[in-house]
Amino acid sequence: MTVNLCGYNGCRKERRHAGPHDPHPSQAWAFLRDVDRNKITKAGFATPRGGQKGAYQNHVLRSNTVIVPYEHLKAVPLDDFQNGYVIRLFPEQYFKKAGKVKKAFKKSGAPVVGEDAFILYRTHSQFDELPPLADWQLRWLEMDGERVSKRKPGAVDYGEYVLRIAARGSKPRRVEGPPQGIFAPEYANAEANYMAKCVLAWLTVHTVDGPYVAAQAAWLAAILQDEGLLDINEWARLGLIRAGHTACPLCMGLIRYEELHNQVEFDDENSLLNASEQVFDATRSTVVNLFHLDPLVYSKIEHGPRNVAWGHATCNTKLGQRKCYSLHELIEDGTKVGAVDDDGNVQTFGWSSSNLEMIRSPRGAVWIRVSEDRLTEEEQGDLFDLLNEGL
C-alpha cells in the first residue's frame, strides 16, 4: 500500500486530505500508543543540562531561541538559528572590576548587553562583587506592549540581567528573570526536528516484539521516502537497524519494544550517575533513549534525521562525546588491528577508526579509547625502563 502525499507547498498530509495543509503533520505516527508518541515528542524537545541554573528553557521545541555562551561565540553557526539567539555573559567576562566594563565590549560588533546579550549571575559573590550597572534592569518579556510571564512567538526581551543564584549561608536562593533560551547544541530547525521524529517513529515500529505492523507506517514511510531517507541499506550500514529490526548503533544489540519504556536496572543506573549527560528532571532513565551518532556540539547543528537512533542509555554513556562509528564505516576506513604474539605472528581481531578512537570486531565487540596520550617521549622511555626492570 503506497500513500501519496499532498505536496502542496511542502504539505505532507495524505493526498486529498481534509483540513489545512501542513508540512509537519504529527498524525503520521498517530497510530502509535500514547507512551510511544510521548517519547517521540520528548525527543523533539531541548533537554538542557543543569536546566534552570543556566536560565535554560525546558520542555520546549528544539527550534526555539538558543543561548550562546560568550566563550563559544566564535565556534557557533549563528546564522543557522532561525529563531534567533542571545549571548550569555558571566559578570567576570563582562566587567573588568565593579562598574567598569571591559574594553572588548566597547568595540563595534561586540555583544551588547540588553540587546543581543544578557548577564547571568550564578552566585551571591558575583552579584556583590560585580553588581549590575546602575541603570540596568532584570530581564522581562513583553508581548504587544504587555508584560508576559512565558516566552512565546513574538515576545520581546527587555532588561540586562538574570539571576540564578544558589542559596549560601543565610543568603537565600534567587531565581529572577525568565528563562532565556535553549541549549545551543540541541537546536534543530522545525524541518530537521520533524524529520528526526519521523525516523524515530519508524524505528519504534520496527523494534523487536512491538505491537505494530509495518503496514501501519505506510504514511510515515511515504514521508521518509519522499526525503530520500527511507534507505534500509544505509540505516543498516549506520547500525540503526540490523536484520530488519531496530538496533543500538553502539553495541549492535536488537532493541526490544519494552526497552523503550522500561526503567534501567539499579546496577546500570549507577554507571549512568557518573555521566555528565543527565536527562533533565528524569528520576530514572529508560533502558533505551534518543541516541546521536555524531555527538551534539556547539560548532555544528547535529540534531536531524540523519543523526538520530534509539540506543541503550548505558551505551550512550559509554560513548560520551564521541562519534559512533559503525562496523561498516570502520571496515571501509580499512585499518585492521591485531595482536602480535611472541613469535611475531599477527592475529587480527577487528577494525579501528583512523583516529584510533574506536575498534570493532566483526561479531559486535566494541573498544573505545577513554583517554588521550599524555606522556612525553622521555616519560615514556622512563616508564619502559621501569617495566623492563621488572621482567
Ligand SMILES: [Zn+2]
Ligand atoms: Zn496538503
Ligand SMILES: [Zn+2]
Ligand atoms: Zn547498546
